[in-house]
Structures are given as C-alpha cells and as structure tokens.
C-alpha cells in the first residue's frame with residue numbers, strides 16, 4: 013500500500029486550519045468553566061447541604077454519562093428549547109439558522125469541563141494542610157485573605173497537572189463536535205478524506221495536528237507549573 | 249495583669265478535655281505548661297486565640313473582658329492581632345519566602361506599607377538568625393530554620409503575648425538548641441511575654457517565671473520552676489517529673 017504524499021501535503025494545511033476552531037472551542041469552554049468549576053468546588057467544601065448535594069449530583073451525572081450522549085442529547089434538546097423561548101418572547105428569529113452550532117458545542121464542553129474542574133479544585137483545595145489556614149488566622153488575616161494569598165496559590169499548583177489533563181482531553185474531546193457539524197480539525201479531515209477516498213492519508217494528517225496541539229499544550233502547562241510551583245523547591 | 253483567663257472548659261464529642269482552667273499572665277512572664285500527652289495543653293492554647301472555640305470561660309486582656317464561647321468576630325480578630333502563635337510543625341506558608349512569611353501579617357493583616365513591613369521583617373529575621381535565608385522558601389529550610397522563621401513571623405507583629413505549642417518537639421535533637429536559644433533571648437533580652445508548652449525542662453528551669461503542670465484537663469499544680477521541679481506537692485506532678493527527669497529526680501529525692 014502506498015501513501016498519497018501529495019494529497020497529504022495538500023490536506024495538511026486545510027486540517028491545520030481547523031486547529032483554530034478546535035482551540036477556540038477548547039479555550040472558550042475552559043475559560044468559562046474555570047470560574048464556575050472553582051465556584052462549585054467552594055460550594056462543595058463550604059456550601060449548605062442542599063447546594064452540596066446538587067453539585068455532587070451534577071458532577072456524577074456528567075461523569076457518569078458518555079460525552080457522545082451528552083452531545084447528542086443537548087444538540088437535539090437545546091435548539092428546540094431555545095426556539096420555544098424565542099417564540100414565547102415573540103421574536104422573529106429562526107434559531108435553527110441564527111445560532112452557529114459552534115455555540116452548542118461550547119455549551120456542551122463547558123458543562124462537561126465544569127464538572128471535571130469542580131472535582132479537581134475541590135481535591136486540590138482539600139489537599140492544603142489545615143495548618144496553613146490556622147497560621148494565617150493566627151497572624152491576624154481574615155479567612156478570605158488566607159484563601160487568596162496562601163491556600164488558592166498552593167492549590168493551583170496542585171491542580172495544574174489535572175487541569176493540563178483536562179485541557180488535553182478537551183482538545184481531543186472536541187473532535188466529537190463534528191457531530192454538531194462544527195468544522196474543527198476532525199470534521200475537515202473527514203470531509204477531505206471522503207473527497208478522494210484518501211481516508212488513511214487524511215487521518216494521518218489529523219493525527220499529526222492533534223499530536224502537535226497536545227504537545228504544545230503539555231509543554232505550556234509544564235512551564236506554568238514550574239513557574240507558579242517554584243516554591244516547592246527542586247523536584248523532578 | 250496582662251491576661252487573666254478564668255474557667256476555660258472544652259469538650260470534644262462529649263469528652264471533657266479542659267475543665268475549668270485558670271491562668272494569669274503578667275507583662276514579661278514566661279509561663280511554661282507541662283503535662284502528659286492528651287492532657288489538653290494544645291487545646292488550651294488554641295482556645296486562647298480562637299483556633300478552637302471553648303465551651304466556656306472568660307479572658308480579660310488589657311482590661312477588656314470577653315466570653316471565650318461567644319466572642320464576636322471583631323473581638324476574635326482583635327485578640328488575634330494582639331497575640332501570635334508558634335506551631336509544633338511550624339506551619340510556614342509554603343508558597344511564601346521566609347521574608348514574605350514574616351511580612352504577610354504586617355501588610356495584609358495590619359495594613360502596614362510593603363517597605364516598612366520589609367524592614368520590620370528583616371529585623372525579625374535577624375533576631376532569629378535567619379537574615380541570610382530571607383529569600384528561601386520553607387521547602388529549602390531545615391526544621392530548625394523553619395521554626396526560627398515561625399518565631400520571626402510571630403515577633404514581627406509585636407504581639408503582647410506569643411503562644412508556643414511544643415515548638416521544638418518536631419525537630420531533630422541537634423536542631424532543638426538553636427530554637428530554644430532564640431526563645432531564651434526573646435524572653436530575657438526583649439522581655440517578650442510567652443506561654444510555652446514544652447517538655448524542655450532545661451528551658452523551663454532557666455527561663456520560666458511560672459510553671460504550670462496540667463493533667464486530664466485541669467491545672468494540677470503551679471508555681472515557680474523551683475517549686476515545681478524541686479518541691480512538687482502533688483503525686484501526679486512527681487510521677488510525671490520522674491518520667492521526664494529521672495536522674496535529676498532521683499538526686500533530689502536523695503537529698
């Protein structure tokens with residue numbers, strides 16, 4: 013079997029162009045999910061019992077169902093729900109045309125990432141020894157001050173490897189956005205592939221682009237972790 | 249009288265850990281608290297700066313009296329600003345350098361400017377012999393060095409009283425001396441008021457103005473170091489000292 017190198021060379025830039033959409037989807041979901049996930053983690057640790065229960069159920073719902081299912085569910089549900097709302101408001105908008113599926117993808121991946129981050133932040137905050145808070149209170153800081161200056165900076169370092177994992181998984185996970193007709197790396201690769209039946213070549217291109225993206229992300233996180241975690245001293 | 253503590257009680261899960269503990273502290277006093285493990289020494293200290301909430305008891309501090317069980321947030325914040333705590337396991341802020349550990353209570357806690365805080369911080373580090381390590385993180389310091397930074401953090405805020413909870417018991421034996429030396433000079437040269445839970449008898453004998461022996465949540469006996477070590481009245485005190493200071497105790501018994 014021969015690889016069609018020419019086709020691969022031609023397709024690579026097109027697939028690479030999809031990296032923009034993939035990264036937009038990833039970053040947007042991540043940036044939306046970070047504050048919400050953090051907030052849910054704080055609720056899990058300090059909120060009232062009812063709220064804690066709600067957050068716990070939310071997390072186990074998201075973690076306990078396949079993301080493909082969540083995508084299909086939301087993609088069939090969300091537009092119709094929005095449509096009902098818009099109709100109720102009496103607006104003359106056709107939701108099915110007006111909203112780029114990209115935004116549905118953002119919603120799905122944000123919902124998913126929030127749940128993952130809530131767990132990560134919860135365990136990271138929990139991992140900081142109680143003595144840190146007590147020492148802060150004892151020198152006259154408020155608990156909020158101790159949180160902001162001592163606990164959270166340390167918890168972030170603890171959370172960094174998991175956030176890196178979540179980000180990489182998110183990049184890979186967004187490949188499912190083609191189910192919602194979003195033109196990301198995967199979607200472009202599939203279209204190119206079916207064009208001349210050069211499936212293998214197209215998928216190798218796709219493979220390569222994901223590999224590069226994920227490697228860059230991991231290097232980035234490694235650098236950030238080294239920087240904000242400098243206080244831990246020399247470690248491998 | 250700097251601090252007058254009356255009737256402190258505290259239970260955990262129905263077990264009475266502190267039963268009506270009283271203590272008076274004058275300016276410049278070094279009160280050493282001794283007692284077997286589990287007698288409630290740590291709990292008592294923690295009740296004084298509200299790391300633990302006592303079930304009952306009062307504290308008069310600078311002429312202001314407050315209920316330990318129901319002090320307002322504001323009153324608690326005030327007490328914490330006038331006291332400092334040195335922990336058994338140091339509890340330095342892991343993400344802060346030695347100097348930042350010392351200055352945080354000044355800048356964030358008391359609104360002192362960064363520059364002034366830095367000066368006070370360096371001076372405090374100097375007093376504990378840690379000036380050269382000002383920019384080190386706790387992870388880069390030995391236990392003894394960490395504890396000295398812990399002490400610098402406590403003295404930097406110029407508290408009226410410093411509470412020490414077994415400040416040397418987590419240290420390797422060869423590092424104990426450096427920390428005790430620092431505490432001794434703070435007491436004798438700076439006249440800092442301290443309440444110290446420790447089993448370092450030499451320190452108690454040399455530095456304590458007052459020794460309190462606690463067992464099972466009550467003050468069994470108190471007096472000068474001389475009183476307690478050489479002429480203990482209570483059987484429980486004698487038993488305890490016999491275990492801690494066997495040689496000396498036998499000597500004393502012979503005389």
Ligand SMILES: Nc1ncnc2c1ncn2[C@@H]1O[C@H](COP(=O)(O)OP(=O)(O)OP(=O)(O)O)[C@@H](O)[C@H]1O
Nearest residue numbers: 260261265283284285286287288289290291292414
């Ligand atoms: N947060 C807590 N919850 C439940 N029990 C506690 C708590 N803190 C302390 N205790 C109990 O209170 C008792 C007294 O503890 P405390 O730490 O005050 O003793 P201590 O005199 O400092 O002992 P040591 O010399 O071992 O440090 C112990 O039996 C301990 O198990």
Ligand SMILES: [Mg+2]
Nearest residue numbers: 289290291414
């Ligand atoms: Mg103790």
